[in-house]
Amino acid sequence: MFPILGREGPDVEKTMSNSAKLLVKLNWVKAGATGTFTLMPPLQRSVDKLCRIIENEMNAVGGLKVTMPSLATAGIWKKSGRYNDMGSELLKLKDRNEANLCLSPTHEETVTSLVQSLSPISYKNLPIKLYQIGPKFRDEMRPKNALLRCREFLMKDLYSFDDNLENSLKTYKDLNKAYENIFNRLNLDFFKVQADTGTMGGSSSHEYHIESPIGEDTLILCKNCGEAFNKELTVDDEYIKNCRKCGENVKIIKSIEIGHTFLLGTKYSETFKANLITKESKKSLIVMGCYGIGVTRLVSACIEVLSSKNQLRLPELITPHQICIIPQREGYKSDITLKQSEDIAINLSQLDNLKDYEVVLDDRLSLSIGQRIKEASNFGYTFGIVVGKSALEENPKYEVIDFKNNEKKLMINEEITNLAKHIKTV
């Protein structure tokens, strides 16, 4: 029942961020071509859980899920002007007929062409919000820190289509609320700041960040008036000391970006001629927005800010497996404690919230309890259940370890079930 994939991971580079070191050491990622990684089973489970949370929140605001191809014609990227703007970050290739293609780093061109092919769309059918969760490709000059900056990564991107700016702003607010829901469900301390629109274009944008010394962004935050923006927005050194809005002292922090929202206006709908028919039966350009969360990046960022040097930690809701059961080492009455452990595993796995492989039995009886507790703690389980000597008493008791709070408590079966029932999963 305990899935081991061979020896411990390889040595890590000293310059790596702690999250990257942990991911590599614990074999949660395996490197492929430069800047590409295989997500190994535990990480895959976290990523899948995060995807479910994101889908859930996107559906709740009327998002419709799609999958757009990664391959795109060079033509649509030339049309938007980004074939050049993206520079060598855009991976280019030719098919067998020498047609020029590229690997999409984002999908404004594809989705706007698609909506154009359906247009003119009646205002009655707007807003439309299309989203996907899939791979994105970016030929980073310096891939680093594993999934924090890599060449192929998992992204949730949503594109919104409204009949006018006012409604587009309403959609923008809804989506920003959905983003806050996602980050709140992960219990993250996040900052929402004004940001540069960059190559994306558009009239306004906001980013979501979490504080981290290894972050590549710098945020300027004013406690007094709430002004908050990415340093890249200002060239004026003055504003790095005093708030550009109220003049008070500002706080400056390093951070990792975990989400980005853009009001695009008609930049892409104009280029691709994506129209609607208004209430007044007039043709008009569709007003767009786009909204991105780097899924693999967000999981890494969580690990970065929550873990210690050796102990990988994730928000409970996206921890790969919630419970690890550790029977005593091979020896005196170990057949009994193994059987007890199996029974606990089976019982807990029947709970609705734990039935999807949330309970793992570490039946490597050649290892000491201590060693397996240490591994379980490093691995980031929410709870450990040790089935040791006190399980052999007339009224069996089990040591339950809360790895996050570093607390231990002896519990009987009913108490464990009660505790387990209240673990939130997704």
Add this chain to the structure above:
Amino acid sequence: MFPILGREGPDVEKTMSNSAKLLVKLNWVKAGATGTFTLMPPLQRSVDKLCRIIENEMNAVGGLKVTMPSLATAGIWKKSGRYNDMGSELLKLKDRNEANLCLSPTHEETVTSLVQSLSPISYKNLPIKLYQIGPKFRDEMRPKNALLRCREFLMKDLYSFDDNLENSLKTYKDLNKAYENIFNRLNLDFFKVQADTGTMGGSSSHEYHIESPIGEDTLILCKNCGEAFNKELTVDDEYIKNCRKCGENVKIIKSIEIGHTFLLGTKYSETFKANLITKESKKSLIVMGCYGIGVTRLVSACIEVLSSKNQLRLPELITPHQICIIPQREGYKSDITLKQSEDIAINLSQLDNLKDYEVVLDDRLSLSIGQRIKEASNFGYTFGIVVGKSALEENPKYEVIDFKNNEKKLMINEEITNLAKHIKTV
């Protein structure tokens, strides 16, 4: 509540298969670069449901889910010899540093390199079964029939690692059983046949097919002794008439391949030096298998064999939405029937099996009931519920349409709830 994405789809090519025509006409796919398609919301729901079924069955046989990158170094493909063998079907590109990369059409090279980096693996930790569901790329010379033969498609691929041939055969049987479970859950009439190992290599392989006149494969089936194989396996014309095993007359059918399993032996583990330590503490080559289901292809194949010219049909379990509620057209007491429809939608959506957007309210009251019934039938809902005149009687009754069996019946609320409760979803 009713998601419309603009006008009806574009004209279709006459030479297309019926499933491709339906997918295009109903806007379930939108074409991108040659041989690439966006999966639109209804199709995405079907695909997601199929993915859940597949994951479920893969997990049940001990499969561990991963995500391998699509980008791979040319190096590992040269090492296996398939950089040339695949010919121009392999999409090649260079990164910003002129390093040679390719877009993976399958992942034997990547997964075996990965397992090598963990090896030698103790026999105690085998078998390992790694699977993923993700995009695959193949530069088809003649992409056709939309998702049946395209350049970028969704695939489930599982790779198994065993300590010896005997255990590899056991894994092979388990996986073939899992495949049968998947196809049975879809209620498909499928054929399992012996097949060519092709560029994959290995010692043995089986394919799963469904019968269809537009299929590109030909199967030779013997009713007498059960012998069944893909015609590509034989060059002897004799065997196209009489069974190569028992001599009886054979049946020949056209078919679409929906799954493929391979016993790979040590072909890749030898090339990539993926080893294990046996019980006898000796080093030995890991014995592999690989198992593929083209997910988007399977959904298309289902549509191909189940649909009529205008009515798209899917296995119930993977139908995008189960129920469509149709209130009467704007007019006499239409406010009441709309309210009744909303109440039914809300009630049914609270059922556990229908809560994930399985119930759609077609509130386009400008359209006649008849027109919306026709659309709902073409769209492939399992049931339609018409809230018309009989809903205005003292004891409201609703017309429930079973689209698959083309049956209608008047039902009261409780009967509808009872019917709805028994719809299987995933």
